[in-house]
Structure formats: C-alpha cells, structure tokens
Amino acid sequence: MVAQIKDGNDLKGILKINDWNTLHIIARGNVLMQVVNGQLSSVVIDDDEAGRKLEGLIGLQIHVGPPMKVEFRNVWLKTLP
DSSP states (O other), rough: OOOOEOOOOHTTTTTTTTTTOOEEEEETEEEEEETTTTTTEEEEEOOTTTTOOOOOOOOOOOOSOOOOOOOOOOOOOOOOO
C-alpha cells in the first residue's frame, strides 16, 4: 500500500514545517495521485482526451508568494510498465 485516504481535517497536519517532506507522485495514464508524507492528498482523473498529454516534460514549480527557500533532494523517476 502506498497511502491511505484520510479526512480533510487529518490532512491539515501532514506537512513538516522547516523539515523535509516526502512527495510521491503517481502518474499512470490519465490518473494522477499525490501522496504527501504517506498520506494521499489528491487524485486527479483527466478525462479531457483532446487537451491532455500522456507524455512530456517533468517540472518542479513554486508559486508566487513571499520570499521562500525550496530545496529538492533524492528525486527519483521510475517508469511504470
């Protein structure tokens, strides 16, 4: 098992402030799952066949906001069959 679905209130406390967080993204076909520190936080099913891309580039993005420092470590990519 990769993650367990939790209630929205349970998800509020999953981020570690000033510490490393684990982000696990599973992209299989048109289904995207995001797991943060072992907790399933989102599932997206893209049914827009005309507008979606099933392959392409991978990017790490930060949204605009107050000054912040973001670091990445131990980034792995695994191709699924």
